[in-house]
Amino acid sequence: MRPYTITGKKDTRSGFGDAMTQLGRTDTDVVALCADLVGSLKLGTFIKENPDRFFQAGIAEANMISVGAGLALGGKIPFVSTFAAFATGRVYDQIRQSVAYSGTNVKIAASHAGLTLGEDGATHQIMEDIGLMKMLPNMVVINPCDYNQTKAATLAAAAYRGPVYLRFGRPIEPVYTPEDEPFVIGKAVQWSEGGDVTILATGHLMWRAIQAAEQLEKEGVGVDLLNIHTIKPLDDEAILASVRKTGCVVTCEEHMMNGGLGDSVAQLLARNSPAPQEYVAVDDKFGESGTPSELLVKFHLDVPDVVAAARRAMARKR
Amino acid sequence: MAEITQLETIAAQVRRDIVRMVASAASGHPGGSLGAADVLTALYFDVMNIPQERIAQFAPGSDHGIGEDVFYLSNGHISPLFYSILARRGYFPAEELGGFRRIGTRVQGHPTPAKGLPGVRAASGSLGQGLSVAVGNALAKRLSGDDAHRVFVMMGDGELEEGQIWEAAMFAAARGVDNLVGIVDMNGQQIDGTCADVLGMGCARQLRAKWEAFGWTVLDMDGHDMRNIVDTLRYAKNDVCGHGKPVVILAKTVMGRGVDFMAGTNEWHGKAPSAEQAEAALAQLPTTSLGDY
Numbered sequence: 001m002r003p004y005t006i007t008g009k010k011d012t013r014s015g016f017g018d019a020m021t022q023l024g025r026t027d028t029d030v031v032a033l034c035a036d037l038v039g040s041l042k043l044g045t046f047i048k049e050n051p052d053r054f055f056q057a058g059i060a061e062a063n064m065i066s067v068g069a070g071l072a073l074g075g076k077i078p079f080v081s082t083f084a085a086f087a088t089g090r091v092y093d094q095i096r097q098s099v100a101y102s103g104t105n106v107k108i109a110a111s112h113a114g115l116t117l118g119e120d121g122a123t124h125q126i127m128e129d130i131g132l133m134k135m136l137p138n139m140v141v142i143n144p145c146d147y148n149q150t151k152a153a154t155l156a157a158a159a160y161r162g163p164v165y166l167r168f169g170r171p172i173e174p175v176y177t178p179e180d181e182p183f184v185i186g187k188a189v190q191w192s193e194g195g196d197v198t199i200l201a202t203g204h205l206m207w208r209a210i211q212a213a214e215q216l217e218k219e220g221v222g223v224d225l226l227n228i229h230t231i232k233p234l235d236d237e238a239i240l241a242s243v244r245k246t247g248c249v250v251t252c253e254e255h256m257m258n259g260g261l262g263d264s265v266a267q268l269l270a271r272n273s274p275a276p277q278e279y280v281a282v283d284d285k286f287g288e289s290g291t292p293s294e295l296l297v298k299f300h301l302d303v304p305d306v307v308a309a310a311r312r313a314m315a316r317k318r
Numbered sequence: 319m320a321e322i323t324q325l326e327t328i329a330a331q332v333r334r335d336i337v338r339m340v341a342s343a344a345s346g347h348p349g350g351s352l353g354a355a356d357v358l359t360a361l362y363f364d365v366m367n368i369p370q371e372r373i374a375q376f377a378p379g380s381d382h383g384i385g386e387d388v389f390y391l392s393n394g395h396i397s398p399l400f401y402s403i404l405a406r407r408g409y410f411p412a413e414e415l416g417g418f419r420r421i422g423t424r425v426q427g428h429p430t431p432a433k434g435l436p437g438v439r440a441a442s443g444s445l446g447q448g449l450s451v452a453v454g455n456a457l458a459k460r461l462s463g464d465d466a467h468r469v470f471v472m473m474g475d476g477e478l479e480e481g482q483i484w485e486a487a488m489f490a491a492a493r494g495v496d497n498l499v500g501i502v503d504m505n506g507q508q509i510d511g512t513c514a515d516v517l518g519m520g521c522a523r524q525l526r527a528k529w530e531a532f533g534w535t536v537l538d539m540d541g542h543d544m545r546n547i548v549d550t551l552r553y554a555k556n557d558v559c560g561h562g563k564p565v566v567i568l569a570k571t572v573m574g575r576g577v578d579f580m581a582g583t584n585e586w587h588g589k590a591p592s593a594e595q596a597e598a599a600l601a602q603l604p605t606t607s608l609g610d611y
Contacts, residue, residue, distance in 0.1 A: 062485055066448075076458045094450075102441045
């Protein structure tokens with residue numbers, strides 16, 4: 001296992017907010033829009049320091065997305081931000097036509113993705129967003145795992161030219177990736193090397209996967225653990241190399257089984273190097289109210305679920 | 319500054335282009351294209367300030383339109399009109415119009431920058447998005463200090479049924495976007511019937527009241543009187559803009575204008591004429607000194 005230190009506990013959305021503060025000071029082309037959720041998106045400092053570069057869109061997300069496209073067409077780098085549920089499903093057509101098909105340089109910053117937004121329940125707990133966004137040609141899809149990685153991913157998204165979907169969340173989580181780790185879009189990060197099972201994890205599930213890998217390693221299982229922060233473009237090379245070595249794979253994500261990271265991996269393997277695969281993901285169900293930790297247990301996205309999935313995957317190897 | 323008769327000549331040729339493109343493709347939207355031809359001709363050949371070298375050097379996908387007026391077509395189905403105007407203005411060779419809606423061409427069924435067609439900045443076709451895009455571009459112009467230039471956007475009157483139009487209307491007024499000119503093509507027709515029958519939004523007076531209630535300055539225009547079009551557009555651009563409010567022009571037009579059997583009905587909203595019908599239509603649209611593509 002790669003050595004790491006837990007340097008604190010923070011929410012990934014604060015990584016976004018702090019990166020925006022930095023971008024506000026360093027790149028005058030960066031502008032921000034938000035649909036009545038600036039506190040939730042942690043945009044306070046950016047707005048205070050750059051009042052002329054922030055546009056409050058009100059509770060009108062469709063307009064916000066297309067206004068973002070217009071700002072990009074005029075040479076700006078707009079970050080349009082709201083909860084993931086309203087940043088994707090509600091405005092799919094605007095993203096499809098004004099952003100993806102038009103190839104506009106819009107960054108969709110989506111907070112409160114997945115189950116772990118907690119008590120608000122299923123109306124807000126979107127777990128289809130990765131699938132929706134990755135199906136759009138031209139769209140990059142990023143789901144960072146902790147505060148530091150979200151901050152770095154936000155800076156990388158600003159530097160990248162083209163549409164980006166940046167997915168992060170609400171809960172306070174351990175910060176364990178190095179503060180100075182460069183973020184390369186589309187490049188997996190190797191966390192442990194082993195020959196028995198590949199574990200691929202994205203977003204908040206990465207922390208559960210680390211703990212699961214540590215437990216499995218104690219039991220003598222060799223785990224090849226990769227953090228897949230970019231679902232599209234997928235790091236085909238790293239994933240294929242790992243699965244060819246281990247012969248089986250577990251994919252972990254706070255998303256529906258349908259259409260998420262797991263399906264991207266399954267497609268890659270089916271076309272190149274078929275292998276047993278187990279999903280740690282939500283099986284075609286809407287979420288519900290509860291605390292983040294209660295929900296991860298109930299929907300089988302916790303550490304024991306990753307461990308069990310790894311055992312199942314290994315048992316299916318011939 | 320163009321002479322009115324020159325503009326009328328261009329509009330006449332554009333109408334011939336529209337009929338020939340749609341007939342050749344055996345699909346497309348002639349009605350709205352013919353109806354808005356005069357307004358778009360005045361915009362591109364008189365009102366908008368676009369330096370000729372910017373047209374020649376237009377870089378699809380990366381042209382930010384700083385230092386020039388910018389236009390967005392929100393009701394993208396009147397692409398035959400938009401393409402003819404762009405070609406006649408010099409963005410691409412007029413011969414390319416002959417490929418309209420054919421596989422492998424840049425002149426797709428609905429406008430898009432994705433195929434690299436000069437002059438098109440954003441895709442449109444799914445209705446209701448163009449006003450928001452134009453508002454965003456107007457904000458970008460403001461941030462970039464390009465205060466001498468405006469953003470124009472054309473919408474259909476049926477398109478006003480889209481909720482996003484009114485989100486954009488609220489937003490533009492609330493943010494004081496006053497370097498933007500909206501134009502509504504008021505031909506009163508949509509696919510399923512008259513706008514009044516499909517989803518009555520009220521008469522022209524009531525529609526004016528809606529825009530005013532949303533915080534916009536509203537101007538009326540006869541969309542087929544070239545003098546009135548030029549005067550109204552120039553007035554909007556030079557005198558109404560810059561005073562803290564967005565402006566919209568309600569342009570009274572006739573769908574299918576110029577071809578008697580297409581005029582004033584929704585029947586030709588999205589239907590191509592047969593070869594015989596096209597011949598009959600072209601007989602009513604005299605050739606011009608500009609020549610067919």
